[in-house]
Amino acid sequence: MLSSLNSETGSRRVRFGWLRVVRTVALCSLLSILVPWYAAIFRDFSRQDRYDLLWPIVFCPLWLPYIWVFWGLRPNAGAHAVKKTLAVALVCGFLILVLFSFLLTVTFLDADRQIVIVLALVVLLQVALLLGTIKAYYSMDREPGDLQILLRRLWIPIVGIAVVVIILPNLFFLQKRVPYEASSVSSLRTINTAQVEFARTHPDRGFASSLAELGPGSSGLIDSVLASGKKSEYLYILTTSPPDSQGRTSQYSVLARPLHYGKNTQRSFFTDESGVLRSTTENRAATGQDPPL
Secondary structure, rough: OHHHHHHHOOOOOOOOHHHHHHHHHHHHHHHHHHHHHHHHHHHOHHHHHOOOOOOOOOEEEEHHHHHHHHHHHOOOOHHHHHHHHHHHHHHHHHHHHHHHHHHHHHOOOOOOOHHHHHHHHHHHHHHHHHHHHHHHHHHOOOOOOHHHHHHHHHHHHHHHHHHHHHHHHHHHHHHHHHHHHHHHHHHHHHHHHHHHHHHHHHHOOOOOOOOHHHOOOOOOOOOOOHHOOEOOOOEEEEEEOOOOOOOOOOOOOOOOOOOOOOOOOOOEEEEEOOEEEEEEEOOOOOOOOOEOO
């Protein structure tokens, strides 16, 4: 890489440390966007949610340029190719910085803490990407055609902005819906596990008759927030069948309904002693007749 850059740019050598910084930050930016997104999808993945796997692909104009930057700054790249890649890094970094700063601002108070951390991380990475790109460029010889190289790559933010404008409502919906609904599904599974353990340790009583019995003040099988019946924008209601002739409770059901239907969530959930989770997108309580997850 050193010889190819020297042959194209003259006597001045590029500071390869800054190119490595830009390359590394581009890779970290790609991972910081895609990994949490797919992690949220796979956390409670089911066959009904398989189309959620396509959402990151739909938004590829927002993360695909990072692959371009990572590949363009490979060791055997020429100086002209490096400048083209730095131009891509500059316009892409600026676009994502503006977009994720906006998302961080509007979701800071309402969004889940993990989402806020991810957004803040992406913003910080874009600042590092921009600084590294500028430093790398100024370590090279400037030429009259450098401005044209940058202008020819302005289509990248234009395409990115167009994608955001077209699908932005769905982006906000996913940012809010996925964490809350995934958290609700996880909470219901926690309750099911806790009920099995409670029945095992209380064979004379069977299942617990309330969430409070599963909480810290009693058996300590679920956390205090879930035991209160309200967690992550959902209301949880546990009901049980009447005890049998031996005083054992053998059946229970749990409902999880959005506290504000349509605002941050739109699915209600149902589960019972079978462990099967069911859901509905209608504004009503889910039942045992709704389709399973």
